[in-house]
Amino acid sequence: PCSLQVVPMVARLVADGPRYHRAESSEHNILVIGVPNVGKSSLINSLRRLHLKKGKATAVGGEPGVTKSVLSRIQVCEKPLMYLVDTPGVLPPRLGDVEMGMKLALCGAIRDHLVGEDVMADYLLYTLNKQQQFGYVQRYRLGQPCDHIEPLLKHVALSQGRTQKVKVLTGTGNVNMMMLNYPAAAYEFLRDFRAGRLGRVTLD
Numbered sequence: 001p002c003s004l005q006v007v008p009m010v011a012r013l014v015a016d017g018p019r020y021h022r023a024e025s026s027e028h029n030i031l032v033i034g035v036p037n038v039g040k041s042s043l044i045n046s047l048r049r050l051h052l053k054k055g056k057a058t059a060v061g062g063e064p065g066v067t068k069s070v071l072s073r074i075q076v077c078e079k080p081l082m083y084l085v086d087t088p089g090v091l092p093p094r095l096g097d098v099e100m101g102m103k104l105a106l107c108g109a110i111r112d113h114l115v116g117e118d119v120m121a122d123y124l125l126y127t128l129n130k131q132q133q134f135g136y137v138q139r140y141r142l143g144q145p146c147d148h149i150e151p152l153l154k155h156v157a158l159s160q161g162r163t164q165k166v167k168v169l170t171g172t173g174n175v176n177m178m179m180l181n182y183p184a185a186a187y188e189f190l191r192d193f194r195a196g197r198l199g200r201v202t203l204d
């Protein structure tokens, strides 16, 4: 539901459910839980802005682990009196399968370096090709779709300036060489995907 409907819907769910020992208390205290980086903190801020016209109360960011502990409750509504508690994103200790893990990683639910940007880039290219999403061909000036990550990253590095000069020591004197920064290119590829610059892609 859009954020306008969230508070009334939650209020109704709470009213319809058993209240047990909280029967006499009219305020709503609700824990917001979910996988990392899905927008839990953003939702709390936007509900607060919508209903109370108040500013940001919890930090938001485009990487997992922005919220680091269960925070104190944040008021988001006056009528009904509603408080939300922000929590750090959590994942099950064991993911069902590698592919699910890759999808979560591409969505930014797992820190990139824990999975490896190179492996993620490879899986992303596989997914884009499988779905015939060829936005990357044009963006990186490839000419045609490609099935291998290495030549793709080469084009990314060249077209996005992910290169570095290195001094190579040879027997007859030092020469400067241009090296392609493959890790930076892989990261750039992931960033472009996440920003929607490779097209609108649904992983599942």
Ligand SMILES: Nc1nc2c(ncn2[C@@H]2O[C@H](COP(=O)(O)OP(=O)(O)OP(=O)(O)O)[C@@H](O)[C@H]2O)c(=O)[nH]1
Residues within 6 Å of the ligand: 034, 035, 036, 037, 038, 039, 040, 041, 042, 043, 059, 060, 061, 062, 063, 064, 065, 066, 067, 068, 087, 088, 089, 090
């Ligand atoms: N496109 C889009 N991006 C959103 C939306 N909501 C949040 N974001 C972005 O998603 C990223 C993560 O948002 P957060 O609110 O920090 O996510 P979180 O679930 O609190 O993350 P953790 O605290 O790390 O578990 C930020 O870059 C937000 O700007 C949305 O509705 N649409």
Ligand SMILES: [Mg+2]
Residues within 6 Å of the ligand: 040, 041, 042, 059, 060, 066, 067, 086, 087, 088, 089
């Ligand atoms: Mg958060």
